[in-house]
Each structure stands twice: as structure tokens, then as C-alpha cells.
Amino acid sequence: MSAAALEAVELARSYGARTALAGLTFSVDSGEILGLLGPNGAGKTTTIRLLTTMLRPSSGTFSVAGVPSTRPVDIRRVVGALPESAGYPEHMTGLEYLRYHGRLFGLSRGDASRTSERLLNEVGLAERGLSRIATYSRGMRQRLGIARALVNNPAVVFLDEPTLGLDPAGQRQVLGIVRDIAQRRGATVVLSTHTLPDVEEVCTKVLILARGRVLSAGTVDEVTRVAAAPGTALLRVPTDGIHRAMGALTAVPHLTVEATEGHPDVLRLSLRERPDDHPDSASTALNAALRAVLLADVPVRSFEIEGSRLSDAFLSMTRRSER
Numbered sequence: 001m002s003a004a005a006l007e008a009v010e011l012a013r014s015y016g017a018r019t020a021l022a023g024l025t026f027s028v029d030s031g032e033i034l035g036l037l038g039p040n041g042a043g044k045t046t047t048i049r050l051l052t053t054m055l056r057p058s059s060g061t062f063s064v065a066g067v068p069s070t071r072p073v074d075i076r077r078v079v080g081a082l083p084e085s086a087g088y089p090e091h092m093t094g095l096e097y098l099r100y101h102g103r104l105f106g107l108s109r110g111d112a113s114r115t116s117e118r119l120l121n122e123v124g125l126a127e128r129g130l131s132r133i134a135t136y137s138r139g140m141r142q143r144l145g146i147a148r149a150l151v152n153n154p155a156v157v158f159l160d161e162p163t164l165g166l167d168p169a170g171q172r173q174v175l176g177i178v179r180d181i182a183q184r185r186g187a188t189v190v191l192s193t194h195t196l197p198d199v200e201e202v203c204t205k206v207l208i209l210a211r212g213r214v215l216s217a218g219t220v221d222e223v224t225r226v227a228a229a230p231g232t233a234l235l236r237v238p239t240d241g242i243h244r245a246m247g248a249l250t251a252v253p254h255l256t257v258e259a260t261e262g263h264p265d266v267l268r269l270s271l272r273e274r275p276d277d278h279p280d281s282a283s284t285a286l287n288a289a290l291r292a293v294l295l296a297d298v299p300v301r302s303f304e305i306e307g308s309r310l311s312d313a314f315l316s317m318t319r320r321s322e323r
């Protein structure tokens with residue numbers, strides 16, 4: 001059995017004729033935080049539901065902490081999950097809620113109480129453990145949901161959009177907890193989100209899905225470098241040189257030149273087609289563009305290559321997958 005905390009091999013799921021997930025293969029180690037990204041309908045929730053055994057795969061296998069997917073009851077013992085829209089019993093206190101879930105996992109009364117108090121502390125709810133959940137804010141509910149997902153001391157924790165709808169302070173708190181889960185507990189976290197800055201901030205790895213397929217996987221740096229790599233650039237020249245610059249750029253192959261709204265001195269250069277997806281080919285075309293403008297004696301005020309952030313990578317890859 002593999003040493004990875006979480007491993008999937010050719011995992012697929014269809015709903016009738018619709019393929020929600022096709023051939024998902026990846027692995028993550030203990031203590032890693034994997035960002036699961038993708039536009040609506042990409043297959044993120046399906047992935048989480050498969051890996052937490054709420055859904056059966058149409059084909060493929062996976063393992064969690066060495067437990068194979070053929071043993072779903074045992075998998076449930078080693079995973080924890082915060083679903084996308086978790087509901088809570090409003091009349092219970094946070095402490096009662098966690099104790100109840102501890103008991104469901106077979107903890108003794110004493111252990112369930114001790115574990116619940118420790119978890120309330122871990123998610124910053126120690127002061128509010130005796131208040132009814134009805135009085136909790138959205139951020140407090142999310143943190144309680146994360147505490148619940150940790151009740152069985154899982155090897156892998158799945159969090160579906162944990163920062164959705166939280167204010168910046170609430171987001172910070174949740175991301176701090178996510179980091180602690182990985183660093184202090186040594187657990188693996190799978191974080192499904194649309195919030196790219198969250199991923200850049202806490203994730204060690206990223207998996208980008210679109211239409212049920214993997215578009216890219218690797219560290220944040222790798223994904224950003226390969227996908228977003230210099231695909232567009234902003235060129236600033238004196239306003240009276242703009243037509244000359246445009247004329248010079250028409251000779252550069254694979255390049256689209258557009259004006260930018262509200263900035264008469266700025267042109268956006270992008271690659272019309274890519275002979276291959278190698279980042280160097282994009283750099284070569286943009287370098288040729290810059291050279292052409294300089295050879296036409298147009299003074300270049302600035303030349304900024306875009307695409308060094310994960311959000312650019314995400315947009316460029318998901319846009320390409322729509323074609």
C-alpha cells in the first residue's frame with residue numbers, strides 16, 4: 001500500500017450519461033494542504049463526496065491513510081468533512097454538539113467531553129462552548145463545523161468552501177485553523193474553494209478541475225508557472241506613438257493587440273494561438289513584440305508581463321478548457 005495520505009487512481013463518476021469526474025489521479029502526503037479549484041460544475045463536490053465515501057465511484061480506486069476504497073466503513077473512520085452547507089441543531093450548545101459527534105464515533109462520555117473541550121479551544125470557541133448554536137455567527141458555525149470534522153482525529157480533512165460568506169477577520173481565523181490542522185496535527189487538508197488568494201496563502205498543492213478533468217496539478221508555483229506563464233503583456237508608450245506601435249506589432253506572429261479602455265497609452269498584447277503550451281514559446285513571442293516596437297523607434301514607457309498569480313493561471317486554463 002502506498003505511503004501517501006491520500007491517493008486516487010483514475011477515479012471517475014457519472015450521473016447517468018453525464019460525466020461529473022473522469023480519470024482523477026493524484027496523491028498528497030501527510031501535512032499537506034491541497035487546494036481543489038475549478039469553475040462551477042467542475043467536479044469538486046463530486047470528488048469530495050467520492051473520497052469521503054458518500055458516493056460510489058463509477059470506476060477507479062483511492063486510498064486514505066493506506067485504507068483502500070473497498071473498505072468504506074474504515075475510510076469513514078479516518079476522514080473528517082465540513083460539507084458545503086452544513087446544517088446545525090440550533091437548540092444544542094457547541095459543546096453538546098461536539099460531544100454528541102464524539103459519542104457517534106464511539107468515544108466514552110469522558111473522552112467525548114475532553115475531546116470536545118480541546119477542539120473548542122483549537123477553533124477559538126472555548127468561551128462560547130456553553131452558548132446555543134442559534135446564537136452563533138456564520139464564522140463561529142464554520143469553526144464549529146471544522147471542530148466536528150476533527151472529532152475522530154482524522155488523517156485527511158475535507159473542507160468544502162470553508163471561508164464562503166465570511167468577513168475578512170473570519171476568513172483569517174478559518175485559514176489559521178486550516179494551517180494548524182496541517183502543521184500541528186500533521187493531517188492532510190483538502191480545501192475546495194473559489195477563493196484563489198486563500199489557496200495562494202495556505203495551500204502547498206493545487207489541483208485544478210474543469211468539466212470533470214484535471215487541468216493542472218502541482219505546487220502553487222508550478223501551476224502558476226506552467227499555466228499562466230507570460231501569455232499577456234501590457235505595453236505603455238506615449239499616446240502619440242500608439243499607432244506606430246500598433247503598426248509595428250501587426251508583423252509579429254501569434255499576437256493579438258488590443259486597446260485598453262480608459263488608457264489611451266496602453267496596449268494589451270496576448271497570444272492568439274500557442275504552437276505548444278511551453279512557457280518559453282510565449283516569452284519568445286512577447287520578446288519579439290517588444291523588439292518590434294523598439295525597432296520602430298517608439299519609446300517604451302513600461303512593458304509588464306501578466307500572469308504571475310494563481311488567479312491568472314486559473315483563468316487562462318479554465319478559459320482554454322471551454323474552447
Ligand SMILES: Nc1ncnc2c1ncn2[C@@H]1O[C@H](COP(=O)(O)OP(=O)(O)OP(=O)(O)O)[C@@H](O)[C@H]1O
Pocket residue numbers: 015018019020038039040041042043044045046047
Ligand atoms: N446528483 C446529481 N445528478 C446529476 N448530475 C449531477 C449531480 N451532482 C452533480 N452533478 C453534475 O456533475 C457535475 C459536477 O458537479 P459538482 O457538484 O461536483 O461540481 P462542483 O465543482 O462542486 O461545482 P460548484 O463549484 O458549483 O459547487 C456538474 O455537471 C453537475 O451538474
